[in-house]
Amino acid sequence: MAYADSTLLPQSFRFNTVETVDTVFSKILVQNLFKDETFKPGVTFTDKYNERGGQIYARRLGKTAAAVKNALASGGLDLQSATETADSLVLIQKEDAISRNEKCYDLVETLRASGKSVDKVAEVVAEFKEACQILWMSYLLKDPATSGGVKLGGATRSASTTASATKAAFIADMLADREQIRVNGGQPDVLIISPAIESLLLADAYTSGNAFIPETNEEVLKSGKIGRLYGMSVYTSNLIGGGTPSVLPVAGNAPANTGDAANCEYIIYDHDTFAIAMDIEGLRLVNALDFIGSLAQIQAVCGGGVVNPALAYAKVVTP
Numbered sequence: 062m063a064y065a066d067s068t069l070l071p072q073s074f075r076f077n078t079v080e081t082v083d084t085v086f087s088k089i090l091v092q093n094l095f096k097d098e099t100f101k102p103g104v105t106f107t108d109k110y111n112e113r114g115g116q117i118y119a120r121r122l123g124k125t126a127a128a129v130k131n132a133l134a135s136g137g138l139d140l141q142s143a144t145e146t147a148d149s150l151v152l153i154q155k156e157d158a159i160s161r162n163e164k165c166y167d168l169v170e171t172l173r174a175s176g177k178s179v180d181k182v183a184e185v186v187a188e189f190k191e192a193c194q195i196l197w198m199s200y201l202l203k204d205p206a207t208s209g210g211v212k213l214g215g216a217t218r219s220a221s222t223t224a225s226a227t228k229a230a231f232i233a234d235m236l237a238d239r240e241q242i243r244v245n246g247g248q249p250d251v252l253i254i255s256p257a258i259e260s261l262l263l264a265d266a267y268t269s270g271n272a273f274i275p276e277t278n279e280e281v282l283k284s285g286k287i288g289r290l291y292g293m294s295v296y297t298s299n300l301i302g303g304g305t306p307s308v309l310p311v312a313g314n315a316p317a318n319t320g321d322a323a324n325c326e327y328i329i330y331d332h333d334t335f336a337i338a339m340d341i342e343g344l345r346l347v348n349a350l351d352f353i354g355s356l357a358q359i360q361a362v363c364g365g366g367v368v369n370p371a372l373a374y375a376k377v378v379t380p
Contacts, residue, residue: 098190099298100197104332105251106365111338116154118211119368123147152211153338153364159192160360161185165346167354181357182346189359196363197337198300201253201328202321202377205370213336213366216328216373224378225326228261238329238374239291247331247372252293254327255302259287262295293329301325321377330373337365 102108110119128141165181203215219238225231235252242249254262288295301322317323341361349356367373 098194099253099296099300100194100337102337104294105253105296106197106335106337107333108337108339110153110336110368111340113340114155115362116152116364117338118150118152121149121151121368123149149209150211151213151368153213153336153366155338155340155362155364157196157363158360159189159196159363161189161192161358163357164349164352165355165357166352169354182344185357185359186344189361193339193361193363195300197365198298198322200337200365201330201335201367201373202301202325202375203366206367213364213368214370216330216367216375217370219374219376221376222379225258225261228264231258231261231326234376235327235329236291238376239293242329242331242372242374245371247334247369249329249331249372250293251332251335252290252295252327252329253298253301254295255325256297256299257302258326259297262287262290301328321375324378324380326376326378328373328375330367334367334369334372335365336368337363339363339365 100106110117123146125144125147131137163181163185200213201216203213205217206212206214219234221234221237223230225234239249286294287297299318301318302325303318303323339361340363341359344359345357347356347358348354
């Protein structure tokens, strides 16, 4: 059956030279596959540091030891020697601009035979939210802040860099990091794991007395939360671990995670130490000037990182 030269037509269409059927648009839409929405304010990060402005300095209170001595000894009721204030500063810079701008042609909407339009504003917002999730995970996996540094960095790297072949190996490494956070004075309440580690947990979830408590499927669909482990909320994220698609996978060529994100098994932290500061400048649907149609637009500026690297650990495996 002969076809017209497809190079003269949009790549999405191919026309038959003999009329045999009508072409219509199905009313069913193929949904985009988005990254997991793991990060939520007040749950897996804090937004309490956010202020209006391009950069925010937060004062980190200093900590010095109180003196204890025998009150009955000579000078026992004298105050200890005065110490200087040991406060320091941490800096959150809103240096990342996130935006999405999509053309919506009126002609395309008119010619859709099915009458099934797409809510482009909702789609743009979903794409924007995915970009935020990817960016915020990169904040957690930045290099840790240097000693005495002001600008925020990422989570401290776990001492273990060997891939977990079993659930027991993962638990041992994770508990060692959890213990260190507790020793440092934190309350580890968030554990983000890769899909590979999720499989280790779920494969043994039915065992009697298992410390992992699975959530319902509804929770997984809404937030990626899969359960609780040793009092921590456990989230699975395809932003870490093996290659996962950020676009619809076609012929196996979907972009994969790279660098520390690809080699990360888990991140454990006190959610109050992971700070995100973001200002959404606007969300709008405006008439276009250079074509008949409109523009669906959203833009924000954002910054963040780990306020205290002693309260966040990431296990990054040596490839």
